[in-house]
Amino acid sequence: MILETRGITAGYGGVPVLQDVSLGVEPGTFTAVIGPNGSGKTTLLRVLLGLLAPTSGEILLEGKPLASTSRFDLARSAALVAQDAPPLWDFSALEAVLLGRHPRRASAWFDGEEDIAAARRALASVGAADIESRRVATLSGGQQQRVAIAAALAQEPRALLLDEPTANLDLAAQVSIYSLVRELCRARGIAALAVTHDVTLAAMFSDRVAVLVKGRIVRIGTPAEALTAEALTEAFGTPIVVTAHPVGGSPVVLPSPEAGR
Amino acid sequence: MTALTRNRFAFAFVAGLAFAAAAALIAPMIGSRFIGWQSVPGDSGGTVEQQIFHTLRLPRVLLGLVVGATLAMSGAAMQGWLRNPLASEYTLGISSGAAFVALLAGETALAGVPGGVPVAGMIGGLTAIGLVWALARRRGGLAPGDTVLTGITVSLLFSALTIIALNKVATTRAVHVVRWLTGGLDTAGYDALRQCAPWCAVSMVILMAASRDLHQLAAGEDLAATRGVRVARAQLLTLLGASLGTAAAVSVCGPIGFVGLIVPHCVRLLTGPDARLALPVSALAGAGFLALCDGAARYFSRPEELPVGVITATIGGPFFLWLLRARRGQ
Numbered sequence: 218m219i220l221e222t223r224g225i226t227a228g229y230g231g232v233p234v235l236q237d238v239s240l241g242v243e244p245g246t247f248t249a250v251i252g253p254n255g256s257g258k259t260t261l262l263r264v265l266l267g268l269l270a271p272t273s274g275e276i277l278l279e280g281k282p283l284a285s286t287s288r289f290d291l292a293r294s295a296a297l298v299a300q301d302a303p304p305l306w307d308f309s310a311l312e313a314v315l316l317g318r319h320p321r322r323a324s325a326w327f328d329g330e331e332d333i334a335a336a337r338r339a340l341a342s343v344g345a346a347d348i349e350s351r352r353v354a355t356l357s358g359g360q361q362q363r364v365a366i367a368a369a370l371a372q373e374p375r376a377l378l379l380d381e382p383t384a385n386l387d388l389a390a391q392v393s394i395y396s397l398v399r400e401l402c403r404a405r406g407i408a409a410l411a412v413t414h415d416v417t418l419a420a421m422f423s424d425r426v427a428v429l430v431k432g433r434i435v436r437i438g439t440p441a442e443a444l445t446a447e448a449l450t451e452a453f454g455t456p457i458v459v460t461a462h463p464v465g466g467s468p469v470v471l472p473s474p475e476a477g478r
Numbered sequence: 479m480t481a482l483t484r485n486r487f488a489f490a491f492v493a494g495l496a497f498a499a500a501a502a503l504i505a506p507m508i509g510s511r512f513i514g515w516q517s518v519p520g521d522s523g524g525t526v527e528q529q530i531f532h533t534l535r536l537p538r539v540l541l542g543l544v545v546g547a548t549l550a551m552s553g554a555a556m557q558g559w560l561r562n563p564l565a566s567e568y569t570l571g572i573s574s575g576a577a578f579v580a581l582l583a584g585e586t587a588l589a590g591v592p593g594g595v596p597v598a599g600m601i602g603g604l605t606a607i608g609l610v611w612a613l614a615r616r617r618g619g620l621a622p623g624d625t626v627l628t629g630i631t632v633s634l635l636f637s638a639l640t641i642i643a644l645n646k647v648a649t650t651r652a653v654h655v656v657r658w659l660t661g662g663l664d665t666a667g668y669d670a671l672r673q674c675a676p677w678c679a680v681s682m683v684i685l686m687a688a689s690r691d692l693h694q695l696a697a698g699e700d701l702a703a704t705r706g707v708r709v710a711r712a713q714l715l716t717l718l719g720a721s722l723g724t725a726a727a728v729s730v731c732g733p734i735g736f737v738g739l740i741v742p743h744c745v746r747l748l749t750g751p752d753a754r755l756a757l758p759v760s761a762l763a764g765a766g767f768l769a770l771c772d773g774a775a776r777y778f779s780r781p782e783e784l785p786v787g788v789i790t791a792t793i794g795g796p797f798f799l800w801l802l803r804a805r806r807g808q
Binding site for chain 2: 264266267268273287288289291292293295296297299301302303305307309310311313315316317319320324326327328329332333336350368373410
């Protein structure tokens with residue numbers, strides 16, 4: 218396990234959002250966390266990244282307690298692809314990716330040859346080598362998300378945590394981002410964890426799905442194991458049908474049109 | 479390429495330095511009468527021109543350089559901190575908060591204490607920005623639009639308090655205080671410079687130290703934190719640095735508006751958004767800008783002179799409105 222929680226309870230202002238959550242991410246594995254709004258998905262990411270301290274339970278980074286790890290060391294092990302980060306309109310793509318070099322820079326102040334090379338490698342590995350000097354404001358949503366992932370990769374992390382990586386992206390971009398994340402897991406042994414509402418997409422590309430409801434993990438397993446009609450109907454509180462994808466056979470999760478009547 | 483390499487930093491820094499140096503050479507010659515550098519040799523005991531040059535112009539230009547650098551760097555830091563080009567030490571109320579408390583301190587027993595007025599001013603500036611922060615804070619950071627609106631409101635509040643305080647000031651002092659409140663560099667000798675320069679220097683060192691983290695904060699508090707930045711510490715340093723510098727400048731020159739708004743904005747058009755570069759270059763450009771504006775203040779209504787705050791506001795007001803419109807277009 219690169220990063221894992223053991224029996225975590227966490228929340229804001231004394232109200233627990235996560236309760237007794239144990240979840241880990243393993244090298245080379247892509248885990249998706251799904252669940253209704255307010256189920257604690259983003260809070261889980263915040264806890265894993267040390268942005269929110271749990272009220273009880275333990276977080277381990279490569280076997281060591283996260284609480285005794287410095288921000289800097291954590292930044293070399295785990296990177297975030299945020300959902301609602303302020304847009305870096307005036308940055309060039311390369312400049313945005315270089316932000317990720319912060320915990321890795323040899324010089325305290327300047328970007329060195331090594332950093333620029335690493336940022337270029339990161340851009341190349343997300344298939345965005347050709348846009349390095351474009352302003353972020355001129356990029357499409359999918360390209361911006363690739364740049365955000367490249368910035369995370371520039372940290373050279375062992376775990377990659379993504380918050381709603383395909384929100385507001387078109388179908389082609391959604392598929393390409395997910396297949397990119399899976400490829401990064403396979404090729405580099407990165408442990409990826411994405412929290413998402415795109416259940417069907419997550420089922421297509423992830424190795425493992427955890428269903429989070431009201432702060433508890435109610436199911437975890439391969440997409441086929443975790444994503445059953447009964448479990449999802451109960452989790453989301455609306456009738457849900459699960460069928461097999463005509464291509465590849467992964468679960469396709471559909472709400473029922475009769476719900477809400 | 480936009481990476482901040484050593485060479486790129488050096489190039490931009492030297493360019494900024496050249497601008498500041500050119501302004502420092504030109505500004506002392508401008509005024510109600512032209513005084514060329516060739517008439518300078520000799521000391522303040524010499525001709526009238528030499529006296530003007532040594533006791534009036536030179537200290538004033540130096541003060542303008544220091545104050546301009548400090549205000550511009552503080553403004554750049556505030557814009558980085560809030561990720562909002564409309565933020566500055568002026569539009570966030572730091573200047574008026576500092577002016578109010580510095581006025582109170584200056585008119586009471588604290589006036590004689592070395593450093594008393596600037597430190598009191600800093601407390602005022604911090605109070606103002608603390609108020610703005612408390613009022614505009616949301617989960618996950620400050621809402622940028624609300625913050626500037628709140629800042630301007632807090633600024634108006636402190637201006638009103640200042641007017642009330644002004645009523646209590648003896649009539650003989652009042653003219654002086656009103657002049658100070660308009661924001662001007664009209665001092666004689668090096669006392670004013672001696673009073674504020676050390677604090678300005680400390681402020682700029684603090685802000686330079688924070689600029690690396692400010693650059694990271696462009697991506698938001700969460701991403702900065704996950705990249706190894708100690709966010710609260712960086713924000714606190716930025717606030718302290720900007721408040722200290724602004725207060726030091728205000729306690730001597732009064733609130734000079736818009737320097738911290740115009741200069742960083744124009745600088746970023748040239749340097750790009752990287753705070754590690756934009757902050758020091760803003761300081762150099764701000765130094766030159768204020769020294770030149772003050773030259774203009776001496777020149778345009780000669781033999782009288784305008785407070786430089788009037789000049790910066792005349793340029794800065796329309797500039798601010800233009801920024802507002804440009805932002806709405808985005």
